[in-house]
Amino acid sequence: MSRSAQRIGGPFVWWPSPERIERAHLTHFISDHELNDFDQLMLRSTQDVAWFTEALLEYLGIEFRTPFSEIVDLSEGIALPHWCSDGRLNITTSCLHKHVRDGRGKATALRWESESGRSASLTYAELESTVSRAANALRSLGLAKGDVIALYMPMVPEIVIAMLAIAAIGGVILPLFSGFGETAVLTRLRDGGAKALFTADAFMRRGKLNLMKSVADRALEHLPEVEAVIVLRYQDLKIEMQPGRDHWWHELVLDQKAETVVEDTAAEDPLLLIYTSGTTGKPKGAVHTHCGFPIKAAQDMAFGTDVHAGDVIYWMTDMG
Secondary structure, three states, rough: OOOOOEOOEEEEEEOHHHHHHOHHHHHHHHHHOOOHHHHHHHHHHHHHHHHHHHHHHHHHHOOOOOOEEEEEEOOOOOOOEEEEEEOOOOOOHHHHHHHHOOOOOOOOOEEEEEEOOEEEEEEEHHHHHHHHHHHHHHHOOOOOOOOEEOOOOOHHHHHHHHHHHHHHOOOOOEEEOOOOHHHHHHHHHHOOOOOEEEEEEOEEEOOOOEEEEHHHHHOOOOOOOOOOEEOEEEEEEOOOOOOOOOEHHHHOOOOOOOOOOOOOOEEEOEEEEEEEOOOOOOOOOOEOOOOOOOHHHHHHHHHOOOOOOOOOOOOOOOOO
């Protein structure tokens, strides 16, 4: 392709150097499989989805507790595929625990900065121990595999910890936009069948204080089936806590042991329940599995943006 090539919006403004191309994941993947170029990879990957998916899992280093017997089962038709038949994996192993096990525990896993300039960072080892405490906290509340647990929190390190902890116990993560009002929170919690909720007292957005716990409380007035609410003290506000249901993060989570057992989950066990915005009707929930969404996200990071160990990815949007 010539450097004068045009695309929607105008010409390309950046071209990779030969050194960057040589180092790229996509270059290595094409070479590893003795393909000539990207066009040949595209052709083979679309004509042989099973080959491409299995090669991708190997390249990304996705770890299975029990190997799959068949990469994709299309016996019910192409619209109803079953991925990694008989395979068992909990995605937290590949996302977190293997990095500590393989000697990368001191590497930075997460960096955070708030609107007000507060900042923090966690290594993989620190993240693993805190995720284990949060997983143990969830189990102490009687929560277990298959339970839907919502995240209605600001973008703070604890939202990452909570997300991984839910996955570690085999729960189903239900992310909620931190700017939602009570009706939007209520609708999604009810439709998803949530049993628990992570939230915070409040947070700042564009200089305005947003009272998250009070919004959650109004939604939960109509949802007695939500048995537990874990509250992060982020703005240090005095808020109402419902005895028996509400628990402070710093009292419940930090008091747990720093090791936990990762739940044995099937490759297609639910991991995430993500709802549409609801702007064109009732919000619709999409279910993602342990071998679905996170592996596709890793593929995009490897081949789409060529992320390597040590690179920093800046995530600025809300988790929900």
